[in-house]
Amino acid sequence: MTAAKRSKAVDDLIRGALRAARYDPSDYLEGMRVLVVDNDAAGLEWLAATLRGMAGDDLELSTARSFKAAMDVFLSQDGCFDLVVLNNKLGGGHKGVELLAQLRRAGLPGTALAILYSKVVSRALRDQARAAGFCETLQADDVNSGSLYAILVQHCEAPRRSELD
Numbered sequence: 001m002t003a004a005k006r007s008k009a010v011d012d013l014i015r016g017a018l019r020a021a022r023y024d025p026s027d028y029l030e031g032m033r034v035l036v037v038d039n040d041a042a043g044l045e046w047l048a049a050t051l052r053g054m055a056g057d058d059l060e061l062s063t064a065r066s067f068k069a070a071m072d073v074f075l076s077q078d079g080c081f082d083l084v085v086l087n088n089k090l091g092g093g094h095k096g097v098e099l100l101a102q103l104r105r106a107g108l109p110g111t112a113l114a115i116l117y118s119k120v121v122s123r124a125l126r127d128q129a130r131a132a133g134f135c136e137t138l139q140a141d142d143v144n145s146g147s148l149y150a151i152l153v154q155h156c157e158a159p160r161r162s163e164l165d
Contacts, residue, residue, distance in 0.1 A: 009136075025145065028152040029055035032082040036063045037070040037099060039091035047085065047143065054145050067094035071102065079107035085148075087140075088118035088125065097125075097132045104133065113155050117143050 034051060038044040048063050062077060064070035067090050074081070084103060086096035096116050104110075116134045118125060129137040136151050 025054035025149045025152070026056050026058050028149070028156050030058040031060075032058075033060045033077070033080055034062070034083045034085065035070065035073065035077075035081045036061065036085045037065070037067075037090065037096065038063075038087040039065050039089065040087070041065065043087065043140070050143075050145050050148070051085075054149065066091060067099055067102075070099055071106065074103055074106060074108070079103070079109075081108060081112055083113045083115070084108065085115045085117070088116055088129075097128055097134075100132050100134065113151070115148070115151060 029051070032055070036044060036047050036051065038047060044063055044065060048061055051059060051061060062073045062081075064073045070086075070090075081103075084100065086099055088096040090096060090099065096118075100108075100114050100116070114132075114134045115136045115138065116129045117138045117140050119140045121137055121139050126137045135155050138147060
């Protein structure tokens with residue numbers, strides 16, 4: 001029987017996790033300003049709790065449940081976010097891909113990481129998300145502390161040893 005073939009995204013996540021084995025997630029999240037947007041209250045709370053659990057008190061976390069609320073939070077914070085985690089389905093016909101474009105136009109730094117997640121991730125959505133500037137697109141079921149940590153490792157500079165001592 002042939003072994004199942006892993007996708008490039010899974011291989012990248014595994015490689016990133018192995019590279020980061022010596023660091024704690026809070027090393028990457030320390031001082032980060034994060035915006036999480038999901039129209040589902042339970043999903044939003046779960047993701048916020050997951051990020052807080054990874055970072056402890058070292059994370060400045062803002063949440064929103066709609067496109068409009070996300071823009072209000074973004075503008076009230078002067079757009080200074082390091083990471084945005086967006087559900088693709090935001091209700092009211094809005095999509096996370098559209099929200100990222102609006103956030104970028106409103107001043108989200110080009111260095112800010114953007115992660116999109118959706119219940120179903122098709123090749124077309126993955127391509128659209130990549131073109132919009134998302135660094136990763138995940139199935140909602142694959143969003144957990146391990147996958148988020150692997151993304152941070154892959155896309156963020158490793159903490160310097162001197163900063164960890």
